[in-house]
Amino acid sequence: MMGFWRAFRGELYLLRKRRTVRWMHIGVFLVAALFVAGARLKLGLLHAAGAGGPDQVGAWNYWPQFGEGTRAGMFLVEIAILLLLAGGLPREIRSGAIRDPLSRRISRTAYTSARCLIGLILPLTLYLFVLLGAALSASIFFDAGDIMEDGEVLLSIVDDQVAHHLYRSMLHAVPPLLALGLFSVWMSTAFRTGVAAVGVGLGVILAPTLLQDVLGDYAPWLFTDLLPALGPDSYLERTAGFAAGFSDAYPYEFDEVVKLGWLTPWPAFFLAGTFAILMFRRKPV
C-alpha cells in the first residue's frame, strides 16, 4: 500500500508540474470562456444588423450559453484526456523514465493503479476548468433570468427546471469521462507507441458517430456514445438546446438513453482499469 501512495504522490506531482497538463487546463478554460464570449459577439453583431435582441431569443440567456460553452470546452477535454493519458506512458517507457519508479519498491500493480487514479482525477480537473470558464464568461456576457421570446417567458428557469436539467446533464457526463480516463490509461499500457494508443483511442471515441447505423440501440453501451462533446447521444447537447428554448430538442424518448447512460459506462470503467493493470504487469520497460 505504501508503494501505491508513493506512486500516487509522484503522479500528482507530475500532474502539477508538467507544462502540457498546465497548458491544457488553461486551454480548456479559454476555449469554454472564449466560445461564450464569441457567441455574445456574434449575437451583438446580428442584433446590430436587425436580428432579435436580448428579449427575443433564448440564446441571449446565461443558461444555454453556459451549456454550449461547456460543451465546446469538452471537445478539447475529451481529446486532451486521450493525448495526456494514452500518449504519456509509451513516451515515458521509450525514454526510460518509467524504470526509476519501478526500482523504488513500487510494484507494477501499484504503479498502474496510481496512474488509473490519475486517470480519474485528470478528466475531472479539466472538466472543472471548462465549467469555470463557461460559467464565468456566461455570467459576464449574459443574464441568468428566464428564457424569453418576443417579450414572453418561453421557459422558466425554476418552473421548467432548465437549470436542473443542465446540472443533471453535466453530472451525467462524469461516468463516461471517468471511463474515458481509465480507457486511455489502458491504451497507454496496451501499445508501444503513443501514436497507436491515441489513434485506437480516437477510433473508439468516434466509433458511435461513424457506426451509428451498425450500433443502433446498442450505441449507449459503448461509453463514448455518451461523451458530452463527441458522443452522438450527448445529454449536455440536448439540454443546452432545450435551455435555448428549442422545446423539441428534449424529446421524451431521450430520457431512456439518459437513464441507460447512468449505468452503461461502468462496465467499460472496470474493464479498462483491470486490463490496464494486467497488461502492464508483463510489459517490457
Next chain:
Amino acid sequence: MSETPAVVVSGLKVQLGGKPILKGVHMEVLPGDLFGLLGRNGAGKTTAMRSLLGYLPYQGGTCSMFGVSSKEVHKIKQPYGVALDPPGMDDTLTLRQNLEVAMIRGGIQGGRGVEDVLDLVGLKHRQHNRGDRLSHGQGRRAAVARALLGNPQLLVLDEPLSGLDPEGVERMLQLFRELSQEQGVTVVLSSHHLREVEHVCNRVGMIEDGITLLEGETDALLTAAGDGLLIRAKHEDRVREVLASLEGVDGAPRSVDGQLQVRIDASFDTAAALVQLVEHGAGVEEYARQRAGLVDVFHQALEGMEAVQ
C-alpha cells in the same frame, strides 16, 4: 559486514523476440564491491542489468538482489539506486523536478537530497534545464545523481561513463571509489571502457556474445594475465625471429597500432632480450615492459573461448 552477496546472477538466459541474447551470464557481487560488468558493445551487459533489475523477463537461470529474486524486486527492503542507458529523464520536467519526483516516489526521508546529489555529480548549474536540454554526458550524470538519492546500499549503473569528458570520467570514478571504499556502498557498473575502470573496480566480470567469459578479483586476473612487452622496431620480422627463440615468451606477438605486443611470464629476461634484438639489427625504436591491463585479459579470454569453440 555480512558476506551474503548483494547481487547474484547465475546461468542467466534471456531471449528477445525468439533470439537468444544472453546464453549464460554469471555474476556474484559482495557487499562493498565495486564490480565492473565489462564487454564490447552488444555483448549483453545492458540486457543482463535490465533482467537483474526485473525490467526484462528471463527464460533461464536466476537473478537476485539482496537475496530477493528479480521477479519480485518490489519486495527488496534495502534501498538501491539505478542508472540505466538511456538515462530515463522525463523530458517534460527539469533536472531538479526529475530528482524531486524520484524523492517522492522513493519515499526518501534521510540521506542525500537533491542538492547533495547535484553537487556530487557537478550538475548544480544545470538543475533548471529540462531533460532534453542536457547533453548525453550530462544525462548520464543526471541518472547517477538520481540513483544516489537517499541512502542506497547498492548502485546498479549501466554505462555511467558513456559520453563523459575525461574530467567527468575521473570525477565519476572517484565518486564510485569513495562510495565503495569509504561508505561501503556496493556498486555494479557496466562499461566497455576497460582501461578506465580497471583502476577502480576490485572485481570484474567480462561477457561476450551473451556469455560470461571470466569473473574474478581484478588484481588476480591481471596477475594471472602476466606482463606484456611492447616493441616498436624497423624490422618486425627480425623481432619475431628473436622473440621466438627466447624463453618466457607466451604466444606469438600481435601487431597493434604499428607496434608488436607479446605476453611474457616471470622468467623472461627483459635486458637480455633487448641486447639480442639490437645484435640482430631489429632497429628497435621503442621497448617497454608493461603490466597487463583488462584489455589484455579480455583478449586472452576471447582467445581462450575461440580455442574452445
